[in-house]
Amino acid sequence: MRLFNSEKIQINLPNAELIYYPEFFSSKEADHYFKELLNQTNWRQDDIKVFGKTYQQPRLTALYGDSGKPYSYSNITMYPEIFTADLKNIKTLVEEASQHEFNTVLLNLYRNGQDSNGWHADNEKELGKNPLIASVSFGATRPFHFKHRKIKTERHQLILNHGSLLIMKGEMQHHWLHQIAKTKKPIAPRINLTFRCIN
Ligand SMILES: O=C(O)CCC(=O)C(=O)O
Numbered sequence: 001m002r003l004f005n006s007e008k009i010q011i012n013l014p015n016a017e018l019i020y021y022p023e024f025f026s027s028k029e030a031d032h033y034f035k036e037l038l039n040q041t042n043w044r045q046d047d048i049k050v051f052g053k054t055y056q057q058p059r060l061t062a063l064y065g066d067s068g069k070p071y072s073y074s075n076i077t078m079y080p081e082i083f084t085a086d087l088k089n090i091k092t093l094v095e096e097a098s099q100h101e102f103n104t105v106l107l108n109l110y111r112n113g114q115d116s117n118g119w120h121a122d123n124e125k126e127l128g129k130n131p132l133i134a135s136v137s138f139g140a141t142r143p144f145h146f147k148h149r150k151i152k153t154e155r156h157q158l159i160l161n162h163g164s165l166l167i168m169k170g171e172m173q174h175h176w177l178h179q180i181a182k183t184k185k186p187i188a189p190r191i192n193l194t195f196r197c198i199n
């Protein structure tokens with residue numbers, strides 16, 4: 001029995017390496033995890049500060065981990081809750097595929113097309129140099145945009161399927177930015193999990 005679908009697409013770009021598993025989870029498993037994570041996660045909506053002004057973050061988030069260490073970004077500090085059984089199971093499969101260990105997962109819930117995640121890189125100091133980030137998606141499909149900071153022609157998008165896994169590695173977090181843009185189209189909720197290793 002195969003534990004995960006290992007069919008993958010390797011994308012090599014200047015200063016970045018991406019590996020995309022479009023159907024990492026079967027649709028049945030993905031349906032299960034989407035429903036469980038939607039209902040069982042301790043979702044919160046934090047305030048963020050952008051150029052001195054305070055806004056509500058345009059999505060819900062949650063942090064789980066076993067490092068006990070807080071994770072800070074955009075003036076938000078999150079303290080991890082203990083991994084649930086579902087998150088541990090997902091983590092084990094993602095670790096096997098990526099040959100990498102993680103101690104933290106950040107969850108995002110995009111409730112509709114108005115929820116988003118602005119241009120940024122996952123380059124916090126505690127992630128170390130050239131962090132490997134593994135991103136699992138469940139629910140509605142949203143395009144994941146990424147662009148090189150300096151090479152203006154390097155601008156791409158990947159449609160992140162229900163049950164997919166995207167691994168970002170190499171120098172990507174130093175040289176590229178990524179986002180989930182808002183859309184006016186009516187769109188169902190999407191959950192994204194980014195597995196990280198916090199030092
Ligand atoms: O929702 C996504 O696919 C991206 C999430 C993300 O970039 C992040 O949480 O840092």
Ligand SMILES: [Fe+2]
Pocket residue numbers: 120121122178
């Ligand atoms: Fe990110």
